[in-house]
Amino acid sequence: MIWQFDIIILIFLVITAVISLRVKDLLAASMVFGTYSFLICLLWAGMGAVDVAFTEATVGAGISAVILIATVYNTRRDSSD
């Protein structure tokens, strides 16, 4: 794959992972985790793993984000850490 693209996505991956674990708002954490899943889906499409990429796009960025938001909706939005 194009190595510049690879490095940019990997750096953004680490940034989004840290942000989703540091924000105190759980809804924001869920949305940033959805962004993380979409970025890693782009990375797999670039590395030639297209089957893994579209499974991650539907299941990781889609279903995971939706069930996280549903849980936050049914419980509390704020977190202590």
Added chain:
Amino acid sequence: MSEITSQYLIDHFNFWVAVVLMMIGLYAMITKNNLIKKLIGMSIFQTAIILFYVSAGVKEGATIPILEHHVAETEQVEAGEHAEGHSTTKASSSHEVHAINPDDYSNPLPHVLMLTAIVVGVATLGVALAVSQVIYKNYGTLEEDEILAKIKAAENDG
């Protein structure tokens, strides 16, 4: 020389980032107090393992693992070389176009294994979030220390 050095760094950069993401996920699972944050850390840990395996299947200059047979291209090559009259090079080049070289395709085995891991990971996340909702219904909080304090208080009362 510089291309070889940068290529070496790039090949190993994926593994470095996989290790960093794995440590971020492990740190979150151990130290975070909120159950939802712990689950997000677990998902990041799982993605890091999948990144490691898929990176191991990447080949230099390879494309996606879907076979192509180039039939139309072979006929064009033969027709073009008939017109120019090079009959000896025609046979060898058409054979080369038809041959399937495994080095042209990335290794699909890690992809298929990791496809299963993604689906299992989402099922785990779904069950864990359902259990968290039940915990919230019973204890009124998602913070680990408050839940432990309430369990201890209930034990002392009983």
